[in-house]
Amino acid sequence: MVLKRPILALTLLLAAAFAQSEKPLLAGGTLLTAVYPGDFGVSYVEAQPFARALGLLYWQDQGQLILGLGARRLRYVATPVPASKTALKKLVTAEQPPALRDGDRVLIPLRATSRALGALYSGSETSLRVLLPEATLRGLSHRVEGGRDVLVLKLDRDLNAAPAGAGSWWLLGLRAEEQVREVLGLYLSRVRFEPGPYGARLVLEGAEGWPVEVAYFPSEVRFYVGPRAQAATDRRPLVVLDPGHGGDDDGVRYGNLAEKAIVLKVAREAAQRLRRMGYRVVLTRDGDENPSVYTRAQWAAKADVFISLHVAGSPAVPPGPVLYRYAGSRADVPVFVARARTLLDRGGFQPVLRRFARSSSDVAALSDAVEEAFGRIGLSARRAETPLYLLEHAPGAALLVELGSLTDANDRARLSNAAQQSAYAQVIARAVARFLGGQP
Template identity: 30%
Template sequence: MRRLILLLILLLGFSSAQYENRLLVGFQETQAIYPGGDSTAFGPAQLIAQALGLGYLEAGGRVYLSLGSTVSSFFITEDGPRAASRAAAYRAQGSVWVPVQQLAANLGLLYRNDYGAPVLALKPARLVEVKRANAGGAERYLLNFDREVQVQLLANNPPRLALIGVTATPDVPPNSPVTLTKTEWGSELTLPAGNDPPHLIFLPRQVIVERGNPAQPTLVVLDPGHGGEDTGVVVGKLAEKDLTLSLAQRLQKLLEARGLEVMTTRKSDASVPLLTRAQYASLGQVFLSLHAAAGAQAHVYSYPEVQTLRLLEKGRELLPKTPAAQKAVLERYVAPPGSAARFAQGVAGALAGIAVKAQASEDAMYVLSQSGGAAVLAELGFESLRTAQGRDAVAGALAQAVFSYLGLPSPAPVPSAPQPQPGATKP
């Protein structure tokens, strides 16, 4: 009897160990490991990406997995306990392993634990609408979703796209040139055939399918700092998040009036993750992040040239060798050396023209690091933004700096920022 009990214990222990080492990813079963010796499960990063259709990149001692515009980054270590304690990636057995629960939290994936076996999957998503638009001669299809999704191009002509994890789609009229079909991975979207191959642009909850190579207007990206629960600095009844949004809206009108294409990281009092702001920064020829601080002085920051992305360095190497037709496209995403510092000095000078003292310097800020264009973070003083007239004056100065950097004729001089009036606190 004692032998039988011992045998049952051994069998149960073996079965439990097998079950605990399982990892279910989508419809696939693979192995989980526990490098920290605790309950933190790690799964093979590349297999997870393949099973869920995620973007995958390993570079510079880090591994990146992406879902739509959201990116999850882990530095890689060969120290198991360190990987577990710091939620890092772990290199072992010839593969890179990532903490499953942390990955799910970063990308908004479905995660649960079934009796010791981790389960990782995509949350069902819905395609809200498909809109067609023209932008500077380019044909665009705007795909709007209710959450972040991964979209993959299956064929160029006609464009066929896999909408991974998209289980609900809008009704398409019978005579529509767009077709939607359900598939085992979610949905498939087919667009009308065209002469130019399409390319995809990922934005929060939106994917743009664009084709054509027109002379496009310059894209300026404005980033009103903070938002949602993140109020930023608060002085009296004034919150940084409100001032930056109000300033961005004024500046957007001035830039669009001159024919520039303007995109903003937020249009309302909403929270925007830092990774998303950096994703927006990578799209523009000019990126301007707006912040505020107590007092009157302004600070203008650009990213140090010595720490630029390898992608930017490679683009600069290719520019002299690129044919003219392709060069115009490359120049939209790769600015010459010193561009950001030159733009920062221009912003500081324009602010000085409205009696706002500004200091230009360099700082290795992440939100600036992903931009190949002229990226600057401007931190304005509350005193110059306190009134609507003050924000108008600052927006005018910032617009003047953008026009000057792009070589556009300077607009009419902007008025100086008025002195703050007692009781004027409404943003």
């Protein structure tokens, strides 16, 4: 009986630390619930339902998540809710409150997220409301470029486009009257706007049956209609290195160390090494800019080998390098674009498809090569899976490689050291060359 009282007291203390009031939240047209962790006056909301309610792109993996609105990307690292109420208060009342992991839920700070998205936030003593203002079309232009039609929509804010059937897309949140524009394109004949419940429906007449790519830029959406022009001469394997983040998105930061700068240095040197070996290499960014996830995915779709470089920043993630491969619905289905995946799953056209796509065993072979290369510099790499959008759309052998964690002192020392950054670059170059059959 003597032992039960301290345990009961601790249980009551923890319950008090996590006590939180709630308010109804109207996000767009969806009723959600906002919570106040620790009752410190800072509202939070569960991330995934909030993203769905506002029509945002959403990606979550272990300790991090990304919300997307057109060209805008908000990246959060989810911090486990601390046991101490003092520590919880310090987190939620910070100038930039972090996301919180509460069991299976990830909560994001409502006011800060709304401000970053350009959403309207209002509240009273009884309820809260967040909505994205209606978007307005400011201009439309068309051109033919690289054997494809390019339709450019100029807007007064960022928005997302979602497929709405063959040759049509929902422009979520766009206010547009019903109208028709004639287009003299290679594929397009007319463009129609139709009002709908989620915004405006854009119908691309003539695009049915042809590939359509969507790219986002600040307050702008572009539609590329038609197949890409085929490369005429160079048949060497294409290696695409994707240094994550960039521009306004630092990625993980620890003091004066920023993820975006570390991975760019490693990617640049790895690219130089591979080019000297005779490989074709492209960087998704070669400076301090932040290409959209769709632009990166377009490069991933061309690559024989695609490697996205990142650094971890959550204390919940163990130190050391991690090799992420795409987690598909079935382990034996190769990783490439949806149509090819479907055909391979049916068992036909194998010799043809293998000319354009790598199988899951090839991805495993690339992982083996990277793991072996890390071993040469004394590091042991772990393996994991992720449903990352970029890897899903990569027809070649594709990995996301986390070089280490900035929250671990040993990893941090390596990641901030120029000689060690060069060693990481050698790991990537050696592994790619071994996978493609070269001599590292």
